[in-house]
Amino acid sequence: MKPRLNVIWNEIYCKRCILCVEVCPVGILSLEMDEIVEKPGCIRCYQCERYCPDIAIEVMDEGEKSS
Amino acid sequence: MKQLVSGNEAIFQGAIRAGATYFAGYPITPASEILQQAAARAEEDPGFRFLQAEDEIAAAIATISASLAGAKSFTATSGPGFSLMQEALGWGHAVEAPCIFFNSMRVGPSTGMPTQPAQSDLLQIKGGSAGDYYPIAFYPNSVEESFRLMVTAFNAAEESLSPVIVLADALLSHLYEMADLDAIEVVVAPRTREPLGRGKRLFTGTAHDRMGNVKTNDPEAYRDWLNDLKERHLQVADKYPLFEYFPGKDPDTLLIAFGITSRIVAPLKERFSIFRPIRIYPVLEKELEKVTQPYRHIIVIEGNDGQYASWAECAISRKVMKVPCLGGGFKLKWIQSQIEERLKGR
Amino acid sequence: MIDRSYKELLKLKRFPHTWCPGCGIGAVLKNVAISLRELGWNDRNTTVVSGIGCSGRMAGYMNLDAVHTPHGRALTAAEAIKTVRPDLNVVVLSGDGDLGAIGGNHLLHTSRRNPNITVFCNDNEIYGLTGGQAGPTTPKGTKTITSPRGEIFQPLRLGRILTTQAPYFYARTTVYHLNHFKACIREALFWKGFSFVDIISDCIELNGRRLGFKTAHQMFKWFDERFHIVEGVRDHLKDDELGIAKREVEAEVKAEMEVEKEPKVLIEGLKLFTLEELKHFDGTDGKPIYIGYKGKVYDISTSPLFQGEKRMRCHIAGKDLTRDIEIAPHGEDLVYHFPMVGKLKVKAEAEK
Helix, strand or coil: CEECCCEEECCCCCCCCCHHHHHCCCCCEEEECCEEEECCCCCCCCHHHHHCCCCCEEECCHHHHHC | CCEEEEHHHHHHHHHHHCCCCEEEECCCCCCHHHHHHHHHHHHHCCCCEEEECCCHHHHHHHHHHHHHHCCCEEEEEEHHHHHHHHHHHHHHHHHCCCEEEEEEEEECCCCCEEEEECCCCHHHHHHCCCCCCCCEEECCCCHHHHHHHHHHHHHHHHHHCCEEEEEEEHHHHCCEEEECHHHCCCCCCCCCCCCCCCCCCEEECCCECCCCCECCCCHHHHHHHHHHHHHHHHHHHHHCCCEEEECCCCCCEEEECCHHHHHHCHHHHHCCEEEEECEEECCCHHHHHHHHCCCCEEEEEECCCCHHHHHHHHHHCCCCEEEECCCCCCCHHHHHHHHHHHHCCC | CCCCHHHHHECHHHCCCCCCCCCHHHHHHHHHHHHHHHCCCCCCCEEEEECCCCHHHHHHHECCEEEECCCCCHHHHHHHHHHHCCCCEEEEEEEHHHHHHHCHHHHHHHHHHCCCCEEEEEECCCECCCCCECCCCCCCCCCECCECCCCCCCCCCHHHHHCCCCCEEEEEEECCCHHHHHHHHHHHHHCCCCEEEEEECCCHHHHHHHHCCCCHHHHHHHHHHHCEEEEEEECCCCCCEEEEEEECCCCCCCCCCCCCCCCCCCCCCCEEECHHHHHHCECHHHCCEEEEECCEEEECCCCHHHCCCCCCCCCCCCCECHHHHHHCCCCHHHHHHCCEEEEECCHHHHHC
16 A cells, blocks of 8 residues: 555555546646656545545545654 | 155155255256246245256256355256366355255266166266365265165255255165155254355355355465365265175175166175275275275176276275276176186185 | 445355456446445345356355356246245346246246346356357357358347337346446336346457457447447347346237137027037037037037047037036137027027
């Protein structure tokens, strides 16, 4: 599980179907060099997490973010 | 108290004595009476469940699933229905579910002669489903023995964790004999399989290792699992080396007959020796070898075109003679003339 | 905050799961797990059953006792388990090919017997595991590897089949309409009886690409175009509607016109027969065959049973059959087909 700015991405579970990239309403996720890359600006809508069929991406909780 | 009991009634009562609480079936001559008895029993005993399924495929699957869910279960059918159950039989061995398949044989192939007895489903015990599996099968020849063997079969199923097959034929199913089933003493094995809802197990027909993890690309895990299964089944089968042997006057000739055929040739006991295997599968190799050794002529009399004879030949590595009683024609006189013909000039 | 405790219901140590990138089955698995968790169902009170195919692998990822049946037999297995163990919640996770094609007969009959089980059907309109052959639910005209010029037959409409006889519960949803999807799962799990959720799902690798979609999300958008959600409870769903069709009892059938059963008496002053006289008419020596029924005498000589060389042994001829016919499987209307030839003198009357 690799922590990013706002999401935790599970490299092993992820199959790079880029559903999360496409459902993100603010377009901050992208697939670059076989990795899901995140830009700042997450609005915490949880769409990526809800749609991910592989349980590979999670939005960090508020508390987690600061730590 | 002794009373008239039919073969099918004895089979059903045997299952009840063994603690069976679930039956699934589909109407088929000559096994329908068991379905009827199950329906009647479900009416009066709320602990007994029964399903008249839409086909034998469903009946067999329901039987195995009920066993996994925690009930001692059984199903009853005849040759064509048994053909449909083959898929489930293989699955039952893969998920290791103890249950009973009762097959009352009639003349085949296909619909054949629905009311005429035969013994022609022997190869279906072992050869019908895909892959390797090691079923145990018994074949009684009387009403009382049907009762006792049904209990034995349930015990063997629990010990081997697999579907066990009980065979009969149209004649035996509908044969009425005086018997006192309540007076027969039997030993009933307890359940060995933990019912569903007690863990996180996967019961799958896909190749898996001993722990139940799916392994579809691992020859070693498969080998381990299958060898375990085989060893267990053969060990349990060894506990029940059931057969009957009557030495006769003729020192040269041994008749092998089982099920209803053994009853029909019983009057020849005076002259010939008769060997009757009760555990039909796995073939009684050691016993056959020992018994057949002193005899020059071995004649297998059976209601098919040499199915058991071929197994016996493999087991004792010798040629045997066959008297196939085909098309439901089990006549002593005819059998006798056939035996004479085979022995002429020998 | 989002509740992630549903993960306890999944065998995470076996992840990543076996399905292709973007496959809808992962979404079905996850959302079913979430709903089960919300209801507090766990390994002590729940069993999952699945069939064969990609979707059949779902049971193996659930951290519960799971039964993985041969192809098409999931429903029967689930029904048997529920019968033996009414205390267990039984959930079937399977696919459209498994439930609709090879298991079609079991679908008809298990739904008819209405056991209290819930079925989640991952309906991706294709045989995915075997490489993308046309399935029972493949829409007409779709090109697959076994229908290179487009599927020529109409698809099996599960919704229509399952909503013919009440009680029924049929929901159609997609993996894209997530909230609707979850609502359907919950409703189905709450339904007492046979409930079926038809989840339109994507098979991007073996169906979507041939249809011209590049990613799972493009297929989702296509689902959005094809279907629309309808609110409220319906009796039936149209082919392009997502929603729930359910009904607990059969709608009242209009009372059929009372069929006149008693035949009209054609001849006035019918001949009076005593039971003794009736006995003579037993078909021997070319005599007609008469039977008595409810005080009347009928001539049944024309019955096909008594024609030709090998005619039925006529043990009923010349007798009063009133009591026999009442308990017989064929009803009285059978008797009324035959001409009435007289009245039967019952004993009391004869004594007078």
